[in-house]
Amino acid sequence: MENNTSDVCDGGECDSCPTDPSLLIDFKHAIHALGGKWKLEILFALMNGGVRFGAMRRALVPITQHMLSAQLRELERDGLIARKVLAEKPLQVEYELTDSAWGLTPAFRELLAWSKTYGPRRHAEASGTTRGAGLA
Template identity: 90%
Template sequence: MKFETGMENNTSDLCDGGECEGCPTDPTLLIEFKHAIHALGGKWKLEILFTLMNGSVRFGALRRALVPITQHVLTAQLRELEHDGLVARKVLAEKPLQVEYELTDSAWGLTPAFRELLAWSKLFGPRRHAEANRTTLEAEPG
């Protein structure tokens, strides 16, 4: 019996699974993918980037938008995002000292990926939760 997964049309005739330029098994591509995941991976990084897509935000406002994030975690994640070139830190000439964060051009380049993640979540997220709830209800003795 042959099962169809819906992924049959996602294969490429250009790559027969052997070694070729652009093949998903290319070690260079895997390294690049790992760099991207490292830059985006980490507690709160995606939420921080998503929040900054509304424009520049001061540290305090960013922290309030991301409750229950701690000041320590927010600071650490912002430093990593800044180091990876995704977030720019701007010190404002005000007293008391105010710091504002904004996305870099590099981070704005993630907009299509964020749109795709949202589309994926709308398509599969609720269904996945509904299936999980149905499985839980069916497993309960009744």
């Protein structure tokens, strides 16, 4: 397969167009927002509705209080979760997914489908089969 990245075109999407560097920047921002330690687990824990801090910490054992706080702050900063202070004594805080996070649902489904097809287990099985066939 030949890659002619030096060809110049009208800027439309075609096989010979180089990748737009701004797309890579946007992609890196998206991956960074999801890529922290525990972030996917936190988002997953919030998919059934709002969860209080203490309940989330118990659900995500062995996460530390400091790590959970840091990851929640980052997810809130990136617009993926909302922090709601409840009018209760003692003060209670609940976290919930934002519309932005719910918008990731199709991407998560696609990643899950990809993982089922090409994930580490499938890769290991395929390479084990190939190696075994070569020894026969």
